[in-house]
Amino acid sequence: MSNVTETVPGPAGPQGTTGGGNAVVGYLSGIRDVVVLEMKQRLRSRGWYIMLGIWFVVIAVVTWLTWAAWSASAGIQRSMPSSGMSMQSGPGSAIFEAVLVFVLLFALLVAPALSANAVNGDRAGGTLAILQVTLLTPGQILWGKFLAAWLAALAFLVTSIPFLVFGLVQGGLSPGHILVSLLMLGVEIAIVCGIGVGISALAGRPLFSIVVSYLTVAGLVVLSLIAFGLGMQLTQESVMVDEPGPSMAYIPPSASGGPQSIPCRPVQQTVFHTERVALVLAINPFVVVADAIPYPERDSANSMLGAGMLEGISQGTRQALAGPRLPFSPCVDGVYQPQNQQLQNQYQYLQQTTPVWPLGLSMQLVLAGLLMWLGWRALRTPANRLARGTRIA
Amino acid sequence: MSITESSNLPGSVALGVSAVGVSRRFGTVHAVEHIDFHAPAGKVTALIGPNGAGKTTLLLMLASLLRPDSGTIRIDGLDPLRDSAAVRLRIGWMPDTLGVWESLTAREILVQMARFYRLPNAGIGQRVDELLELVRLDALAGQPARVLSRGQQQRLSLARALIHDPSVLLLDEPASGLDPGSRVELRNLLRRLAGAGKAVVVSSHVLSELDEIADGAVFVNQGRTVKQQTLEEAARQGRRYAITALDNQALAAKLSELNLEYRVEAGLHPSVTLLLTHDDGAAALLRDLVTAGIEVVSFAPAAGALEETYMNLETERR
Numbered sequence: 260m261s262n263v264t265e266t267v268p269g270p271a272g273p274q275g276t277t278g279g280g281n282a283v284v285g286y287l288s289g290i291r292d293v294v295v296l297e298m299k300q301r302l303r304s305r306g307w308y309i310m311l312g313i314w315f316v317v318i319a320v321v322t323w324l325t326w327a328a329w330s331a332s333a334g335i336q337r338s339m340p341s342s343g344m345s346m347q348s349g350p351g352s353a354i355f356e357a358v359l360v361f362v363l364l365f366a367l368l369v370a371p372a373l374s375a376n377a378v379n380g381d382r383a384g385g386t387l388a389i390l391q392v393t394l395l396t397p398g399q400i401l402w403g404k405f406l407a408a409w410l411a412a413l414a415f416l417v418t419s420i421p422f423l424v425f426g427l428v429q430g431g432l433s434p435g436h437i438l439v440s441l442l443m444l445g446v447e448i449a450i451v452c453g454i455g456v457g458i459s460a461l462a463g464r465p466l467f468s469i470v471v472s473y474l475t476v477a478g479l480v481v482l483s484l485i486a487f488g489l490g491m492q493l494t495q496e497s498v499m500v501d502e503p504g505p506s507m508a509y510i511p512p513s514a515s516g517g518p519q520s521i522p523c524r525p526v527q528q529t530v531f532h533t534e535r536v537a538l539v540l541a542i543n544p545f546v547v548v549a550d551a552i553p554y555p556e557r558d559s560a561n562s563m564l565g566a567g568m569l570e571g572i573s574q575g576t577r578q579a580l581a582g583p584r585l586p587f588s589p590c591v592d593g594v595y596q597p598q599n600q601q602l603q604n605q606y607q608y609l610q611q612t613t614p615v616w617p618l619g620l621s622m623q624l625v626l627a628g629l630l631m632w633l634g635w636r637a638l639r640t641p642a643n644r645l646a647r648g649t650r651i652a
Numbered sequence: 653m654s655i656t657e658s659s660n661l662p663g664s665v666a667l668g669v670s671a672v673g674v675s676r677r678f679g680t681v682h683a684v685e686h687i688d689f690h691a692p693a694g695k696v697t698a699l700i701g702p703n704g705a706g707k708t709t710l711l712l713m714l715a716s717l718l719r720p721d722s723g724t725i726r727i728d729g730l731d732p733l734r735d736s737a738a739v740r741l742r743i744g745w746m747p748d749t750l751g752v753w754e755s756l757t758a759r760e761i762l763v764q765m766a767r768f769y770r771l772p773n774a775g776i777g778q779r780v781d782e783l784l785e786l787v788r789l790d791a792l793a794g795q796p797a798r799v800l801s802r803g804q805q806q807r808l809s810l811a812r813a814l815i816h817d818p819s820v821l822l823l824d825e826p827a828s829g830l831d832p833g834s835r836v837e838l839r840n841l842l843r844r845l846a847g848a849g850k851a852v853v854v855s856s857h858v859l860s861e862l863d864e865i866a867d868g869a870v871f872v873n874q875g876r877t878v879k880q881q882t883l884e885e886a887a888r889q890g891r892r893y894a895i896t897a898l899d900n901q902a903l904a905a906k907l908s909e910l911n912l913e914y915r916v917e918a919g920l921h922p923s924v925t926l927l928l929t930h931d932d933g934a935a936a937l938l939r940d941l942v943t944a945g946i947e948v949v950s951f952a953p954a955a956g957a958l959e960e961t962y963m964n965l966e967t968e969r970r
Binding site: 285289292295296299300303304384385386388389390391392393394395640641642643 | 712713715716717718719720732733736737740741743745747749750751752753755756760764765767768769770796812
């Protein structure tokens with residue numbers, strides 16, 4: 260190589276092409292250059308600011324509505340002291356959860372728009388080949404575009420922080436709560452951006468890749484629920500379950516005072532083996548976020564009454580994944596359980612401690628990673644195959 | 653090592669661009685079929701052909717963006733498939749689609765490109781200033797590329813291709829959209845770059861322009877190399893001259909008398925054209941016509957030398 264460079268009028272060699280550490284630095288600085296290029300363009304487009312403004316207003320309205328709704332119901336409860344129910348934890352949990360769910364929903368809607376034309380939009384504008392003909396590698400281009408899309412989407416998350424903090428301040432939640440939530444939202448946005456950028460490198464036209472990205476996100480959110488619901492029907496099985504019997508007729512307490520006298524006998528019952536299909540639930544972004552948030556320990560004394568929507572999602576999924584191993588029957592191993600033991604069993608069942616989110620997150624990462632890898636393959640030059648109907652430049 | 657087998661001795665490396673037997677298909681379309689193409693260093697080589705002849709595809713392959721199905725490409729003796737980084741440092745490519753980042757300023761675009769080529773940070777500012785001055789965009793350096801006219805964007809695109817001082821320039825239709833003044837500048841610039849030892853490849857339709865800048869030309873059509881000739885060869889093959897006179901009938905009669913094969917051209921200004929092989933013949937004919945009392949109004953080459961070849965090829969094809 261040196262021979263050639265000496266005889267050729269040309270530039271000085273590139274920096275940082277030799278040595279292991281230098282190569283890494285060179286690779287990263289290439290990514291940074293792409294991010295700078297992308298961010299300059301994004302920050303100068305008015306659409307992004309308009310979207311950000313709309314986002315801010317919508318989240319503000321949602322927060323206000325949730326707060327107003329809570330205030331109204333709290334007022335009614337105060338006017339009826341006979342109800343005996345005390346407000347569990349103030350509005351904090353409700354507002355926080357409502358805002359969190361909305362932020363996630365809108366993030367899932369915004370992220371594909373910010374990412375799914377990153378590569379083929381450039382291809383259509385003729386600027387992708389300009390990058391490809393430089394010393395940038397396909398990986399640097401793809402990572403740069405992914406990071407830029409992610410940063411642009413994270414700005415939306417940052418905008419919603421005031422409202423999440425508002426929910427926090429209203430009470431009942433720890434800062435750890437909000438940190439974990441923000442972290443998981445950021446990760447989910449990254450996954451959607453990865454999916455979008457990957458698809459945009461694969462598809463010929465921006466419109467097509469944006470639609471496909473939206474459908475993929477919709478698939479994660481909605482299709483996973485539908486698939487679970489339908490798949491559950493296929494898992495029906497008849498099993499023999501111990502039930503109190505022969506009839507549920509009232510039997511007066513025995514002399515010893517316990518209800519042990521109720522005999523248990525096996526009864527044919529239909530159960531759903533949800534654990535066989537619960538995996539599709541785990542890939543749902545809402546499930547992943549809800550499940551990753553730490554909730555307080557629940558036992559019979561500290562019941563599920565105070566649990567919010569997200570905790571419900573988390574527990575529901577964990578139960579589905581656990582399957583019908585502990586059916587709600589007063590009978591265990593043919594023996595009728597005393598009342599307090601029954602409750603304890605129920606809470607044990609509800610308090611599923613095996614987290615689902617690492618599983619769901621891994622599945623999402625595999626999906627996003629696969630799409631990014633396929634996108635990387637499509638960006639390699641000299642190109643072998645081109646997407647149908649596209650020119651490289 | 654990146655040196656090819658043929659280059660045991662320094663300097664024996666064929667500098668410039670060479671493509672041998674290069675083919676590329678898109679589905680069932682044979683965009684390029686077994687093209688041979690050579691563009692030596694220090695020369696401007698024109699790539700000429702009708703629309704859809706495979707010019708852009710060939711340039712994309714030379715620019716290391718597209719992999720040929722078969723055939724070999726060497727850029728300064730290097731294989732783009734194996735030493736793509738080394739090859740890319742040597743190539744300056746200007747696409748036919750402008751492809752500018754519209755919201756960036758002219759200066760920012762060039763700075764970004766310099767960074768993508770990993771030029772040393774310290775020199776980037778000065779290099780960018782030089783190039784902006786070279787393409788006369790220094791006054792517009794702070795303007796977003798969006799507001800630049802097509803010709804200005806074209807010049808910016810040229811500056812972008814030159815940012816890393818490449819030894820091979822691949823320019824796809826560089827003159828399209830340029831005003832006459834800019835064309836002259838482009839011509840001078842390309843001659844200067846070739847004079848500095850770079851291999852310059854220019855694809856264009858504006859053939860008369862290429863006469864002025866190209867040292868040689870490669871004619872392609874339907875994905876094949878149709879003809880490869882230097883401009884001297886093109887000039888030697890004879891050119892068609894157009895002659896008009898006050899009395900065209902008298903002119904035609906005289907030409908018939910001289911036993912010359914001519915063609916009466918239909919057009920706004922009726923003229924007679926004929927093929928003359930060399931300049932001496934042209935001078936002799938003009939003298940004969942004038943002394944014979946024909947009132948010649950104009951006597952000039954009807955087309956440039958390359959256009960002549962191009963049109964001949966077109967007629968041969970029919």
